[in-house]
Amino acid sequence: MASIHISKLDAVRRQLETAIRLYFSHGDPVSIHTLAAAAYNVIRDVGEKRGAVPMLLKGKLVEDVRPEARSQFHDKLNEAENFFKHADRDPDAVHDFDPALTEVFLLDASDQYYRLSGEVLPVLGVYRSWFIANHPDFFDMSKLGSARDQAQTLAALGRTEFFRQMLPLASTIQA
Secondary structure: OOOOOOOHHHHHHHHHHHHHHHHHOOOOHHHHHHHHHHHHHHHHHHHHHOOOOOOOOOOHHHHOOOHHHHHHHHHHHHHHHHHHHOOOOOOOOOOOOOOHHHHHHHHHHHHHHHHHHOOOOHHHHHHHHHHHHHOHHHOOHHHHOHHHHHHHHHHOOOHHHHHHHHHHHHHHHHO
16 A cells, blocks of 8 residues: 555545544444544644644633643543543542543534635535534534524434435535
């Protein structure tokens, strides 16, 4: 197999698209989180070097944490990622993993990818729609207009069916 010439943004795109496809097909939550966290870390670092708007888990959210608790807060955010990647200090440890954090990583990394690349990726758009449809209390749903009702109806069908029906639509709209 020939070598692959790949940029940091290419790596992020591939990791995000794969993680999201695994997410919608109910793939392994640990693998999804590991891919999402890797993409998140790279896109965060690229954004910082380019002077981009800070990401949610690096910007305003962290600024609102008490200064003396920030290190502990970061440790908590990175706990699952570090547990899944390392065993040098705790080879026999067990971790209680909440996959909900993965969903936030995917959303934030997807948004930052778009801001930095300008590339509209259907898979990322479908994920964003799914997240918003499933967390309507966090968002101004009036901005979605008639699409709001369609997204919420499809979201009620479940992840796999939402993805199956929305991806072709997103591909034609964003092409």
